[in-house]
Amino acid sequence: MNNGKTILEMERITKEFPGVKALKNVDLKVRAGEVHCLVGENGAGKSTLIKIMTGAHSKSSGQIRVNGIPVEMNGPQDGKKLGIRAIYQELDLLPTLTVAENIFVEDIPKTKLGLVNWSKMNLKAQELLRTFGVQIEPKALVKDLTVAEQQIVTIVKALSQDSKILIMDEPSAVLTGSELERLFGIIRELQKQGVGIIYITHRLVEVFEIGDTVTVLRDGENIATAKVEDVTMEQLITWMVGRELGEQFYKETVDIGDIVLEAKNLTVTGQVKNVSLQLHEGEILGIAGLVGAGRTELLKSIFGQYQVDSGSLVVFGEECHFTSPRDGIAKGLGLVPEDRKNEGAVLCRSIEENISLGVLVKRKFKFLVHFPKLFQKAVELANYVAIRCHSLKQEVGTLSGGNQQKTVLAKWLASESKILLLDEPTRGIDVGSKLEFYKLMAEMVRAKKSIILVSSELPELMALSDRILVMSNSQVRKEFLAGEATQEEILEYAIPQELKESVRAS
């Protein structure tokens, strides 16, 4: 499979943004029928590299050859003409348009008269979505879908047309279980057809599961390119981080105190069904489940973002009826949301302003803001979570995906919330920073804070949590103590009953 001929060659690619050199003389070769994994820390330049490949960014210098012929690209149209297609890290969808239109936006099915053929478009979209095995209505608006569904739409969109090179920038970040399996199935299928695939991920296990070749970027440089069978996980990590990391997880045992938050039969119609849980001081409570299990919804209803229909919530011994996130924040809650682009960060403002927001909301009414003091706190926290940027005045929108995530995290640390609700906090964060983040969590629980952690990465959840609740179909199915359950046992409860039956039936 590795013997396909080279279809894409990038030579000495350099890219400068104002203030940063994102890529320095990077070489990369992709062969037909190969899955080429691209890994590296946040801000290493992976997304920048692939955007140069597709023509979305212009390169500062270097050469690109497709099938041996040098090409110049002036925009994404040019990349498409050459059969280079990408699923970008930031979902590149059109929120107010339908699923079908999004899938076919590049090549709208037309009638003989050259007009948009809506019925054909919806039908073809339906077929494509079916091959992916998902129930998404082609006529639904994209903005009404969940993040995972949107990710599936971007994948289906990329597959809707033939491509010679297909680039996937962290497609697995929001997918779990069966969807991930299907994605891998599709990748193997494309591989057989001779498509060259570039696959970016922070879940390094995936490299070993699906990759043929792996390239490691660090600080905008190509550190190594190797056959996957020739490298080990430790080797990869050392290349990425530049030093040996040792442990991948970090957990301290702290004394668990009294109950700080208790939910009884919490119900939000259609979102959360009869959920009861207790959270203790200094505890990390993990919540496992598949996409759509209602984990995000549970966090949002605890936080006050969703109106609770029935059930009760007691925070620090006081019965609470939150009507908005403000109420939740006032009681010492903080939520790091799953959808950072829409709910977490203000993309067009600087890093320090974003982080400072966390402090601002907590202040009692004070008219004047003391900016130096405010920003000093931001500087400390930014260093703490190790945001990679050229200055804290940089707009969050120009940060790499993982660094945007760290900014959101720092914002909630700034707010000094006593109870943190973390929704997929390590999504898109590199291994080195993850470890830092785990240490940070340990420090927080040592400071008698409590955490509810939602994560789709089971190894992480199992390593960090004191207790794990497994959710499916908006309900809590099972509770495990730390170390009590294996991954398989947790999944057993996470997969909804109907799904299991339908699998058995087919």
Place this chain on the structure above:
Amino acid sequence: MFKEQAQMKDKVRFSSSSSMLLPLVFIIVVIACAAVSPMFFTAENFRNIIVGSATFGILACGMTVVLVSGEIDLSVGSQIALTSVVMATLAPKSLTLAIIGSLFVSLCIGLINGILLTKTKMPSFVLTLSTMGIVRSLALVIANGQPVYGVPRSFANLSNAVVGNVPLVAYAMIVMYLLTWFFLKYTTLGRSIYAVGSNSESARLSGINVNRVKIATYAISGFVAGLAGLFYTSYVTLGLPDGAVDYETQAITAAIIGGTSFFGGEGKVFNTFLGLFIVGMVKNILNLMGVSPFVQPIAIGVLIIIAVGVRTRKS
């Protein structure tokens, strides 16, 4: 799975209920007006409403297209004034030349708007605020600040012309709306306008030439303003350099009452049509009831707040 399906049903139900809202309001307004005044439900009165709304109505087609693209065009009112001056100035030489000339002028202004917008990347509100003043001033300079007489009788009569008891402008307006609907729904350019308005960076990454789409959008807006200018000229029978003031706001009002999003990517031209007539009927009934014209903007303002408020609260 079951949950997903249930959610899906919720979504469909929700969207169908909100798309029924506007026709419902429309019907309620018709019934209410008819109940208030016996003079409302007469052919004569309907003709007044239609003729009175025709210019804004045509303008609102173009405005809907611009709003869907995520931009705004404040210069269209001034463009009407300029076209009417050009029309009236050229008409004594040749009517055909006058018509083609005035449409050409407004098309060019649209193109210039579009090119400036894509080159400077300034907000369209600011840009078209400037061109609004510039174009108005051009009209005043050409006409020397005076009304231009010179519109031939035959052309002026068009605005009163009736075919089968229905004013000619009504047909023209219906054709305009059908064309715009067809353009937005079934042409690639039309769909690209939605895509650009929805998220221009995503549209760019999907290979859409965003700048070209924006320039085309403003060209359309300019051309439509030219057409509206012709109707206006026929209606007032003059070239009026200081006329058609505020027409852009009327067009925007119709579009937003019709549910066109101010942030782009959403909007249906038929709903603009309903919005146009809701406003037209409210104004009309206030006239029939003898309410002072000074009070009318209050009614329209309240109408906008209610119409848009209900929608934004829901989502």
